[in-house]
Amino acid sequence: MKLFLKLAAALIVLLILTVVIVINVVDPNDYKQQIQEQVKKNINRDLVITGELDWSLYPLLGLKSGQVTLYNNPEFEEKTFLDVQNASISINVLPLISGKIEVGEIILDGVDFNLITNKDGSSNLDNLQAEGTEVVAEAAKEETPATEEEQSTEAVDLSQFVLSGITLTNAELQIIDHQTNENQKIAIKSMVLSEFAFDKKSHFSLTSSFKNEQVDADIALEADIFIDSTLNNIELTGLTIESKVLSDALADSTLNTTFTSGLTYKVDTKQLDVKAIIINNKFTGSYLDGDIYINSSDIHITNHNELELGKLTLTSSLTGSALSNNTLNTNLQTNLAADIQKQTAKIDQFELKNTIEGKDLQGNVNLSFKEMNVSDFEKILIKQFKLVSELNVPAVSKDKINSTIESEISYDLAKQKLSIDSLQSTVNDIELGGQLSFIQQSVPVIRYSLKGNIWDLNPYLTKTTGQNNDAASTEKGEQAAETEPDLSILKELDIKGDLTIAGLLYEDIRIGKITNNLTVKNGKATISPLNAQLYNGSLNIDAWVDEKGGANQYKATTSIKNVVLIDLLKDAAKVELLSGTANFNLVADGKGLTSTKIQQGVNAKGDFKILNGELYGINLSQEIRVLKAKIKGKTIAPDKLVKKTDFASLIGEFTLQDGIANNQKLLMSSPVIRLDGAGTANTITEALNYKLGVTPLSKAGEETDFLDLDGVTIPLLIKGTFSKPSFNLDTEAALKEKIEAGKKALQEKAKEAILGNKSSDELKEEAKDLKDKLKSFF
Numbered sequence: 001m002k003l004f005l006k007l008a009a010a011l012i013v014l015l016i017l018t019v020v021i022v023i024n025v026v027d028p029n030d031y032k033q034q035i036q037e038q039v040k041k042n043i044n045r046d047l048v049i050t051g052e053l054d055w056s057l058y059p060l061l062g063l064k065s066g067q068v069t070l071y072n073n074p075e076f077e078e079k080t081f082l083d084v085q086n087a088s089i090s091i092n093v094l095p096l097i098s099g100k101i102e103v104g105e106i107i108l109d110g111v112d113f114n115l116i117t118n119k120d121g122s123s124n125l126d127n128l129q130a131e132g133t134e135v136v137a138e139a140a141k142e143e144t145p146a147t148e149e150e151q152s153t154e155a156v157d158l159s160q161f162v163l164s165g166i167t168l169t170n171a172e173l174q175i176i177d178h179q180t181n182e183n184q185k186i187a188i189k190s191m192v193l194s195e196f197a198f199d200k201k202s203h204f205s206l207t208s209s210f211k212n213e214q215v216d217a218d219i220a221l222e223a224d225i226f227i228d229s230t231l232n233n234i235e236l237t238g239l240t241i242e243s244k245v246l247s248d249a250l251a252d253s254t255l256n257t258t259f260t261s262g263l264t265y266k267v268d269t270k271q272l273d274v275k276a277i278i279i280n281n282k283f284t285g286s287y288l289d290g291d292i293y294i295n296s297s298d299i300h301i302t303n304h305n306e307l308e309l310g311k312l313t314l315t316s317s318l319t320g321s322a323l324s325n326n327t328l329n330t331n332l333q334t335n336l337a338a339d340i341q342k343q344t345a346k347i348d349q350f351e352l353k354n355t356i357e358g359k360d361l362q363g364n365v366n367l368s369f370k371e372m373n374v375s376d377f378e379k380i381l382i383k384q385f386k387l388v389s390e391l392n393v394p395a396v397s398k399d400k401i402n403s404t405i406e407s408e409i410s411y412d413l414a415k416q417k418l419s420i421d422s423l424q425s426t427v428n429d430i431e432l433g434g435q436l437s438f439i440q441q442s443v444p445v446i447r448y449s450l451k452g453n454i455w456d457l458n459p460y461l462t463k464t465t466g467q468n469n470d471a472a473s474t475e476k477g478e479q480a481a482e483t484e485p486d487l488s489i490l491k492e493l494d495i496k497g498d499l500t501i502a503g504l505l506y507e508d509i510r511i512g513k514i515t516n517n518l519t520v521k522n523g524k525a526t527i528s529p530l531n532a533q534l535y536n537g538s539l540n541i542d543a544w545v546d547e548k549g550g551a552n553q554y555k556a557t558t559s560i561k562n563v564v565l566i567d568l569l570k571d572a573a574k575v576e577l578l579s580g581t582a583n584f585n586l587v588a589d590g591k592g593l594t595s596t597k598i599q600q601g602v603n604a605k606g607d608f609k610i611l612n613g614e615l616y617g618i619n620l621s622q623e624i625r626v627l628k629a630k631i632k633g634k635t636i637a638p639d640k641l642v643k644k645t646d647f648a649s650l651i652g653e654f655t656l657q658d659g660i661a662n663n664q665k666l667l668m669s670s671p672v673i674r675l676d677g678a679g680t681a682n683t684i685t686e687a688l689n690y691k692l693g694v695t696p697l698s699k700a701g702e703e704t705d706f707l708d709l710d711g712v713t714i715p716l717l718i719k720g721t722f723s724k725p726s727f728n729l730d731t732e733a734a735l736k737e738k739i740e741a742g743k744k745a746l747q748e749k750a751k752e753a754i755l756g757n758k759s760s761d762e763l764k765e766e767a768k769d770l771k772d773k774l775k776s777f778f
Contacts, residue, residue: 580613
């Protein structure tokens with residue numbers, strides 16, 4: 001026994017002496033060049049060791065280095081691939097005698113790693129091997145098949161391996177993408193792995209930060225790691241991740257997150273169990289404030305394929321300016337089962353409940369579906385999708401707005417096509433149903449066919465205040481700037497569909513059944529046609545608007561047939577100017593879609609025909625009767641009825657340019673009068689300026705005398721505005737014309753008397769009668 005101990009002691013002394021001699025005799029710096037050449041040969045990168053390589057003896061045998069730099073290939077602007085300021089590794093020599101491997105602490109300090117993508121898409125991670133390595137390896141594999149003995153490896157007793165730890169400090173990973181001009185930095189302040197040995201727990205911690213142009217985050221991670229010596233059981237317990245995030249998307253608010261979970265993986269059964277996940281998100285700040293809490297049951301993954309999540313719950317309570325200072329409370333309940341091998345997934349419970357509380361908005365919004373099935377990881381089918389809401393929006397409606405959307409939804413990932421079938425939606429009494437589809441591609445394709453009931457929009461119109469802010473601004477000489485609508489989105493859409501609704505109520509305007517076909521393509525939106533039932537008649541519109549690179553253009557062809565005009569004017573414009581059955585045709589085009597550009601820049605040409613109507617504001621027949629009576633020296637009591645002029649037809653043609661409607665052909669006919677003339681209407685100021693002529697007509701078979709107004713044209717001037725027109729019948733001019741006609745008649749009678757040999761008494765009597773009638777003019 002004593003001899004054995006002496007031999008053992010001698011061997012230990014000999015080993016120590018050998019180590020001491022090696023350390024003192026062998027200078028590792030002599031091998032720098034060889035190390036650099038081997039790196040170049042094996043990974044096709046240049047390595048430069050600028051720091052000193054030193055041995056260490058106490059407490060363990062180890063090797064230390066100063067700065068070591070690995071360079072990128074020349075085509076990269078950033079020269080450095082990896083740079084390490086200080087590194088050290090050691091090993092306990094004595095346990096090697098008994099077959100036990102004890103590695104000392106691995107220390108790395110000041111590590112910079114650059115991951116770079118050039119504009120051509122190449123990465124500095126490409127080609128990290130010697131030239132021809134892959135070819136040679138494949139050829140060797142084909143020529144010399146491995147024997148069973150060569151394939152077997154000698155079992156290693158991992159229970160004898162001990163690593164004192166790993167410490168990484170002051171490390172930075174920089175991700176540079178020259179294709180997107182993005183630069184992201186991950187700084188590792190400290191990464192520590194405590195003593196690691198198989199069949200024992202080891203503690204791991206990481207303190208780091210992440211930064212790019214939009215996000216600045218601090219992240220800390222801790223966990224206990226267990227790996228058995230057979231490499232069959234791997235456990236990660238006590239996993240905790242804490243983060244603090246500042247982001248442009250969150251404005252002035254901060255997000256603090258705590259994540260806790262764990263996992264167990266069994267290699268032989270390929271069973272992965274993820275322990276219950278708990279995520280607590282806390283927002284602080286005026287933009288967003290509150291909590292989001294997520295909790296799941298254990299997640300089971302069997303044979304790398306089958307995944308089962310029994311329950312996932314999300315609850316939150318948030319407020320802030322991002323939510324218009326409303327408070328949003330949310331509760332989500334769902335689950336998930338998936339088979340990766342079969343490429344299927346299923347959710348048979350999904351309920352999302354939201355409650356909103358605020359000054360301007362209160363209510364709830366609930367979303368649910370009965371089942372979601374995924375096949376081939378491409379086709380998604382959602383059955384009995386339902387979105388129900390009950391909201392109180394005082395600014396929109398005094399009553400609650402109840403809405404429901406129900407449908408069957410499918411999505412084809414390969415075709416990137418979303419289909420919504422059997423759509424049934426309601427907003428209080430407004431209904432809309434049908435189907436629509438959406439295909440995601442460079443220009444999204446949207447197709448739809450929808451039908452609705454009578455839509456009463458009045459309960460949802462924004463209420464106006466008692467103050468007229470626009471008028472106040474005008475008094476101060478201020479005018480709101482108008483902005484041309486940006487229709488560039490029309491170039492990014494391909495839309496085609498039809499919509500039919502049973503009717504529409506907007507303020508006092510009543511429209512019957514409406515059908516329209518819409519097409520959007522290549523920056524142009526076309527409605528062709530839009531048909532509507534309008535006040536016992538019909539409306540037809542064919543129109544388009546073209547984006548034209550920002551210089552918006554439009555054209556519309558409008559036709560109105562057999563419309564009850566008085567009802568339309570009263571409901572739409574609040575005026576009673578004309579009645580009758582109206583027919584109207586208009587072709588209009590222009591550039592610019594602001595209110596001012598449309599008013600001032602529209603060019604139009606049209607015609608109209610109104611049958612069996614009335615012109616309100618003046619009774620021309622009564623005015624003529626008064627004039628006739630005055631001529632004959634009589635008076636007529638004032639007409640107490642509504643002032644209006646009946647007519648059989650009113651026809652006209654007009655053009656519209658620079659905001660002026662020029663009506664050069666206007667003709668109104670009735671059994672007793674004829675009205676014709678021309679005028680203008682300013683669509684901007686609503687000013688009227690018409691000069692017309694009224695010609696009384698005698699009834700067929702009626703005897704007239706020389707003082708009747710038959711054939712005399714009476715000037716009629718129409719001024720004022722659309723809502724308050726004024727009528728001025730120039731009877732003085734008509735009287736002067738009639739006097740001249742009377743004088744001529746007297747002269748003619750005198751000639752007839754002379755030629756007819758009438759007695760002087762008869763001539764005096766007729767002259768006296770004419771003179772009496774002429775006196776009534778004055």
